[in-house]
Amino acid sequence: MSVLLVLEQSGGKVSRLSWEALAAAHRLAPAQEITAVVIGAETDALAAEAAAKSVGKVVRVEHPLLKTYTADGYSKALHQLIQGQSPGQIVFPHTYQVRDYAPALACRMGQVLIGDVTGIADGPVFMRQLLQGRLNGSYRHSGNGPCFVSVQAGAFRADSVETQGNAAPAPIELFTPALDAAQIRTVPSEPFRESAQTVDLGSAQRIVSVGRGIKGAENLPLIEALAGALGAELAASRPICDNGWMPMERQVGSSGQTVAPKLYLAVGISGAIQHLVGMKGSQCIVAINKDPDAPIFEVADYGIAGDLFEVVPALTEAVKAAKQ
Amino acid sequence: MKIVVAIKQVPDRDAPVRIAADGKWIEERELQWAMNEPDAYALEEALQLKEKHGGEVIVLSAGPERVGSTIREALAKGADRAIHIVCDDLGAGAGGGLRNFDALGVARLLAEAIKPESPDLVLTGLQSEDLGLCQTGVILAELLGLPHATLILHVEKTDAGLKVKRELEEGWFQSIEMPLPAVLAMQSGGNKLRYATLMGIKRAKTKELRAVNAAELGVEAAPVATLEQISAPKKQKSTQMLGGSAKEAATALVEKLKTEARVL
Numbered sequence: 001m002s003v004l005l006v007l008e009q010s011g012g013k014v015s016r017l018s019w020e021a022l023a024a025a026h027r028l029a030p031a032q033e034i035t036a037v038v039i040g041a042e043t044d045a046l047a048a049e050a051a052a053k054s055v056g057k058v059v060r061v062e063h064p065l066l067k068t069y070t071a072d073g074y075s076k077a078l079h080q081l082i083q084g085q086s087p088g089q090i091v092f093p094h095t096y097q098v099r100d101y102a103p104a105l106a107c108r109m110g111q112v113l114i115g116d117v118t119g120i121a122d123g124p125v126f127m128r129q130l131l132q133g134r135l136n137g138s139y140r141h142s143g144n145g146p147c148f149v150s151v152q153a154g155a156f157r158a159d160s161v162e163t164q165g166n167a168a169p170a171p172i173e174l175f176t177p178a179l180d181a182a183q184i185r186t187v188p189s190e191p192f193r194e195s196a197q198t199v200d201l202g203s204a205q206r207i208v209s210v211g212r213g214i215k216g217a218e219n220l221p222l223i224e225a226l227a228g229a230l231g232a233e234l235a236a237s238r239p240i241c242d243n244g245w246m247p248m249e250r251q252v253g254s255s256g257q258t259v260a261p262k263l264y265l266a267v268g269i270s271g272a273i274q275h276l277v278g279m280k281g282s283q284c285i286v287a288i289n290k291d292p293d294a295p296i297f298e299v300a301d302y303g304i305a306g307d308l309f310e311v312v313p314a315l316t317e318a319v320k321a322a323k324q
Numbered sequence: 325m326k327i328v329v330a331i332k333q334v335p336d337r338d339a340p341v342r343i344a345a346d347g348k349w350i351e352e353r354e355l356q357w358a359m360n361e362p363d364a365y366a367l368e369e370a371l372q373l374k375e376k377h378g379g380e381v382i383v384l385s386a387g388p389e390r391v392g393s394t395i396r397e398a399l400a401k402g403a404d405r406a407i408h409i410v411c412d413d414l415g416a417g418a419g420g421g422l423r424n425f426d427a428l429g430v431a432r433l434l435a436e437a438i439k440p441e442s443p444d445l446v447l448t449g450l451q452s453e454d455l456g457l458c459q460t461g462v463i464l465a466e467l468l469g470l471p472h473a474t475l476i477l478h479v480e481k482t483d484a485g486l487k488v489k490r491e492l493e494e495g496w497f498q499s500i501e502m503p504l505p506a507v508l509a510m511q512s513g514g515n516k517l518r519y520a521t522l523m524g525i526k527r528a529k530t531k532e533l534r535a536v537n538a539a540e541l542g543v544e545a546a547p548v549a550t551l552e553q554i555s556a557p558k559k560q561k562s563t564q565m566l567g568g569s570a571k572e573a574a575t576a577l578v579e580k581l582k583t584e585a586r587v588l
Contacts, residue, residue, distance in 0.1 A: 300563045
């Protein structure tokens with residue numbers, strides 16, 4: 001069965017996550033049965049980029065009303081495209097944008113998105129995380145109609161999607177959906193940033209990052225002392241910033257900064273995927289957490305399963321002692 | 325403004341979880357439960373909108389009897405009344421209930437309960453902390469025929485409808501303007517969550533909590549996506565766990581970081 005792959009662009013280029021989704025699509029069908037879809041008001045450059053990869057065909061879904069992303073515009077346009085075909089699966093990168101419209105598109109076709117997939121086994125059986133990464137679940141699609149799947153960042157390797165040798169580019173087709181301005185009910189603004197980012201965690205060599213385990217802002221001096229001893233920058237997982245205990249600009253994860261320091265020391269962070277995507281490229285990861293089954297230990301090089309209120313002061317002392 | 329907030333009860337974040345004997349879900353006996361945190365933010369936004377503009381906040385939750393405690397918590401925080409879609413007795417499997425529904429099925433149940441209320445606004449949390457499907461709000465909008473936006477941190481009422489602040493990736497945001505009625509899936513962190521006061525807890529006992537049997541809503545489970553098996557994750561790296569007292573572990577770690585990892 002054929003696969004429809006919906007690509008997303010970032011800064012005028014097809015995003016890396018989209019190529020990871022293509023790698024996932026290769027698990028479902030041979031390259032010649034994969035149709036890559038690019039969407040927008042002007043898609044020729046994106047289409048050319050896609051045609052050079054190992055796909056069977058590229059479809060440009062083009063309309064002036066698709067210049068800016070809206071859930072209504074994208075759902076309507078893709079719905080019209082899919083109705084004319086009968087793909088076995090429709091694959092997306094699991095981005096904020098896909099999460100905003102793909103469930104509605106699937107619902108329109110009586111389907112459900114199997115979202116944030118981390119692996120595909122024969123069947124196909126789709127793996128995804130449950131309970132913030134504490135468990136994995138395997139999902140199967142049944143019934144008639146296409147199976148909607150979105151793929152988690154970093155789960156598949158994008159480097160396998162290049163064409164072999166000097167193969168000719170895949171053919172490109174144009175699809176013009178019937179859209180009417182009145183059907184698009186939301187008016188989005190241009191993206192903006194809150195303030196100039198003054199903390200660049202991306203260039204830090206060492207980071208001490210803190211999560212919910214710290215329990216309250218009044219306990220942060222413990223972490224600051226450790227960071228001071230290590231000469232490390234302070235960072236935090238989302239809930240700490242949500243609570244206002246640390247500024248948003250120190251947040252690591254999918255909604256914050258992506259970091260890859262030499263040493264990333266995670267204190268009281270359970271390791272939900274939203275956090276892991278922002279730090280798993282670090283050279284050496286240390287985790288301190290009271291729950292020995294916390295997902296953070298899955299990516300850690302060194303772990304201490306214990307009470308951070310005992311371990312962190314002891315560690316600060318040990319670091320200071322080692323420097324003397 | 326009449327606002328419906330869809331909330332979910334999920335296993336408490338700190339509660340230890342064990343895989344159930346059938347390998348299809350976790351053992352629910354003796355589990356601690358809590359309000360899904362993104363839903364708590366949705367409730368907070370609803371309560372603040374009501375404080376500013378007047379109206380009514382109705383909480384809606386589906387699940388077995390235990391869900392009642394989370395509904396009471398929402399009423400204690402200030403919601404005016406509640407609808408509980410009771411899902412104990414549906415389909416096969418002990419305590420199966422909602423588990424027999426996929427995301428579309430659950431959203432259909434919620435949509436059927438919402439329709440007769442004709443609210444101006446429907447709020448949900450962005451995702452649940454247990455299944456993490458991230459789609460109930462978006463499907464609800466589709467089923468109710470309403471515009472929607474997700475990852476919303478702030479909601480402002482305007483003459484034409486709403487102006488909302490939406491989170492994008494990597495520290496970017498955008499505003500979206502939309503007419504009412506609408507559905508919003510709320511991101512965590514936009515507001516500070518309130519605690520229930522003693523007075524609130526007392527008042528909650530007298531507020532209307534209407535139970536609707538899921539079967540009465542005329543929605544069949546008929547899932548197209550089924551969770552077949554759950555398992556413990558495999559380690560991506562071989563983690564060296566350092567034991568002993570806090571001091572021993574700390575000393576061992578510093579030694580490893582110096583001589584093995586060479587990052588100190």
